[in-house]
Amino acid sequence: MKQDIFHAIADPTRRAILTLIAVHALTPNAMAEKFDMSRQAVSKHIKVLQECELIKPEPSGREIYYHFNPKKMQEIDNWLAQFRKIWETQFKQLDKVLSTIKKQKK
Numbered sequence: 001m002k003q004d005i006f007h008a009i010a011d012p013t014r015r016a017i018l019t020l021i022a023v024h025a026l027t028p029n030a031m032a033e034k035f036d037m038s039r040q041a042v043s044k045h046i047k048v049l050q051e052c053e054l055i056k057p058e059p060s061g062r063e064i065y066y067h068f069n070p071k072k073m074q075e076i077d078n079w080l081a082q083f084r085k086i087w088e089t090q091f092k093q094l095d096k097v098l099s100t101i102k103k104q105k106k
Contacts (some may be wrong), residue, residue, distance in 0.1 A: 025065040
């Protein structure tokens with residue numbers, strides 16, 4: 001079953017894993033060393049991230065390195081962009097109201 005990308009990034013551990021491997025690829029063991037949890041628990045998080053394609057495995061000899069997939073993260077940014085425009089418009093309107101109130105107090 002393919003995981004929902006928003007479900008995947010909702011978990012703070014998975015966001016931390018994404019942050020770690022955004023810098024450089026890591027093996028599951030290297031990731032597990034960064035967290036206060038078992039290797040199996042980290043593997044479950046890796047599985048969710050891999051199922052929604054936020055990370056990609058790359059075998060290298062006997063190890064598997066996981067790489068960050070920026071193209072998939074772009075999907076999140078594209079979804080947020082529609083709201084960003086709304087927020088920016090609302091903030092501009094709020095700035096105008098606050099500016100008007102400030103001028104009236106003078």
